[in-house]
Amino acid sequence: MTQDFAARPALPDPATAPELFDGLLTRRATAYLVDVVLMSVIVFAITLVGAILGFFTFGLAWVSLVFAVPAAIILYYAATLGSPRRATVGMQMMDIVLTPTRGQPLDGWMAVLHALVFWITIWICWPVTLLFALFTPRRQMIHDLIMGTLMVRRSPMLRHWQRMRMADQYDV
Template sequence: MATDFFGRILRNDLPDPSSSPELFDGILSRRIIAFVIDCVIMGILVAVAMVCAAILGFLTFGLAWLAIPVIVPIIFIAYYAVTLGSRWRATVGMRATDIVLTPTRETTLDGWMAMIHVVVFWISCAILTPFITLLGLFTNRRQLLHDMIVGTLMVRRSPMERHWHAFNRHEAA
């Protein structure tokens, strides 16, 4: 076990890119494709919500229109919290591209951590876009800034499942 710069304990079962390169193969391009898929899905959800808010706005003499600035952040955070906080630990786009989010510290990945991950992601995007992806080119495990801050790691799902099974067998022996 090692301590990271936030003082929390890093897990000792994290995959190493030198011994398990298949876990990180094309991870950055897969993340970009997953992000585009998720943006399309969230765009559809936002469009449906806006149509509903517009109709309700007419019925409430404009009162429902006051909710419009709050709708988009709520949809984004709820989408990520529900999908990343699920047992799959992946959004629809991530599942389509065979990647999964896993915590790097001794903690669980739940809806709260997923919400924190997405909030830090969007804040870093607003400040550093498109430079947040450049950091992934220089980190050992292809982590982006928000991954390091929150304590998460993105890996390929199918090889990751084999890695955890092998690690668990090794620990049991």
């Protein structure tokens, strides 16, 4: 075992563990659509409550919507990606999980920052962001590379890490 390996665990390789990346881009796109629908429902509910309360608060609730809507979206990502499951509701449905690659924990702040960089890169140039994933071996998008994360399928990943732990025990 080399010192470089000890500093950072080996990332899954598509050549040796293709099941981790099988259909990943399609799953990511579908998960994104599911999450957008869920966030739209949350935003609609907040907007409806804010619109009604605006009449009783002489418009103050309408002003608060400027802050409440982005806060709801940020909380959605923090509560889902920052949880021990490391996946939004859509990602859980599609059996994918976000994995850190730089040895840092994936907490709520990292999840929010990951989502923020995602939305910025999509907003700036979504075709390049999506095309980028087609040409990286691990199907990482620009925001994944910036943040040091990797998206893989969850159920095969659990089996992969168990195999890696077993191999490490026998290498010692």
